Amino acid sequence: MTLPMSKISECDVLSCSYNIDNKCHTIAITVGDPSCPMCDTFFESEGKGGDMDVLGGIGACRTSDCRFNKSLECRAGDIHVGVHSGHADCKTYTPR
Ligand code: SF4
Numbered sequence: 001m002t003l004p005m006s007k008i009s010e011c012d013v014l015s016c017s018y019n020i021d022n023k024c025h026t027i028a029i030t031v032g033d034p035s036c037p038m039c040d041t042f043f044e045s046e047g048k049g050g051d052m053d054v055l056g057g058i059g060a061c062r063t064s065d066c067r068f069n070k071s072l073e074c075r076a077g078d079i080h081v082g083v084h085s086g087h088a089d090c091k092t093y094t095p096r
């Protein structure tokens with residue numbers, strides 16, 4: 001059975017084109033590499049993008065040492081994204 005996609009309940013990275021009022025409005029982001037749970041979909045541009053009717057989800061996560069990661073997919077249910085060391089990171093990341 002296909003499990004539901006985890007959602008981004010809040011994102012504090014207001015400079016991102018997909019962020020409006022602390023919500024992510026792209027359909028799905030990609031998170032991380034093995035060493036850092038960054039939001040790989042972060043993008044800055046002149047205007048805003050995404051779909052206002054959509055609350056973003058996690059399409060894939062490559063941070064396999066997170067306890068919520070199963071087979072390179074996020075099973076947290078919902079996550080929080082925020083700024084860490086000058087870039088957008090998954091704040092729900094929890095090492096195993
Ligand atoms: S989760 Fe990523 S793509 Fe979505 S608004 Fe935040 S930084 Fe941008």
Ligand code: SF4
Pocket residue numbers: 031032037058061062063066067068069070073074075076079090091092093094
């Ligand atoms: S909670 Fe863990 S598995 Fe889910 S997106 Fe964040 S780092 Fe990846």
